[in-house]
Amino acid sequence: MTTTEIPTASRTRQDAAVKKPPRRRREGAAWVFLSPWVLGASVLTLLPMAVSLYLSFTDYDLFNPPQWVGLRNYTQMFTEDPRYWRSVVATLTYVVIAVPLQLGLALIVALALKSMRRGKGFYRSAFYAPSLLGASMSIALVWRAVFNDGGTVDNLLGTGGWVNQPGWALFAVALLTVWQFGAPMVIFLAGLQQIPSELYEAAAVDGASRWRQFLSITVPMLSPVIFFNLVLQTIQAFQVFTPAFAxxxxxxxxxxxxxxxxxxxxDRGFVASHMGYASAMAWTLLLAIGAVTAVLFRTSRSWVFYASDTDGGA
Structure with missing residues (x-):
């Protein structure tokens, strides 16, 4: 190595060090770009959650300063409020009815669309449209008119208005949710298109029927998508509000x-002005949804199939 090569190499390293920004400057730039999200999450999510948690231990009516009452809201909720338990039963019944029916219909339609050769894009958009419209108050009011006394269902079946009968009103609301099967349908359709067609061809050569192919190929290969839709729709079902209100x-x-x-x-928070009680209900709902989600994840180990499982076993 000559004497002229040493300062040249040293100068190259110095130039690279000058061109590379310091680590603190890079981190500062990252925080600048993240600041809108951090600010929004802090002001619009974390801070309201902290205030709601505090209010759940107070007696607060929206007009006077909150008064600390400890666990009184929670004890009253679980031991002194029969309407609270009726709301729990109604919600659980709705979830058990609406979610399986919605996912089942979504899967059936997705299977039908997968086998179509023409018009798939049109029908996919048409079936997805109710998912965009169904959460609006206007559609819920139309649904109420359809199932009301003298409505379409009453004229066709002669059973009277479902929304006025305690035994049928919940089913009318559940059907509105089932009608909004477009979002899980699109996800199912995307999952079905990822299943290799060679698996079905090999099963057909072995003499497997379509039902056997569905049980042995479609369901296991689609189980991660089924699990995703199940978790997502279950969480949404626990938070249903607009259809029941309308x-x-x-x-x-x-x-x-x-x-x-x-x-x-x-009703407790904005009609009766018991915001502390409503906050306690909100946190109980959050914990309940978290527990149900944890149970679903725990049980998924026994029925959800991932491609990486076979790779790891090999």
């Missing part, structure tokens, strides 16, 4: 049959 005119009737949890929470 169908029951905000009362949860008839006979509290559509008194869903969020509807009763709204």
């Amino acid at each position: 169908v029951s005119a905000g009362k949860g009737g008839p006979a509290d049959s559509t008194l869903f949890y969020t509807l009763y929470l709204y």
Whole structure:
């Protein structure tokens, strides 16, 4: 190595060090770009959650300063409020009915669309449209008119208005949710398109029927997508509000049959002005949803199949 090569190499390293920004400067730039999200999450999510948690231990009516009462809201909720337990039962019944029916219909339609050769894009958009419209108050009011006395269902079946019968009102609300199967349908369709067609061809050569192919190939290969839709739709079902509010005119009737949890929470917080009690209900709902989600993840180990499982076993 000559004497002229040493300062040249040293100068190259110095130039690279000058061109590379310091680590603190890079971290500072990252925080600048993250600041809108951090600010939004702090002001719009974390701070309201902290205030809500504090209010759940107080007696607060929206007009006077909150008064600390400790666990009184929670004890009253679990031991002294029969309407609270009726709202829990109505919500659980709704979740058990609406979620399986919605996912089952979504999977059936996705299977039908997968086998179509023409018009798949049109039908996919048409079936997805209710998912965009169904959460609006206007559609819920139309649904109420359809299932009301003298409505379409009453004229066709002669059973009277479902929304006015305690035994049928909840099913009317559940059907509105089932009608909004477009979002899980699109996810199912995307998952079905990822299943290799060679698996079906090999099963057909072995003499497997379509039902056997569905049970042995489609369901295991689609199980991660089924699990994803199940978790997502279950969480959404526990938070349903607009359909029940519109169908029951905000009362949860008839006979509290559509008194869903969020509807009763709204009644306690904004109608009766018991915001501390409503905050306690909100945190209980959060913990309940977290527990149900944890159970679903725990049980998924026995029925959800991932491609990496076979790779690891090999």
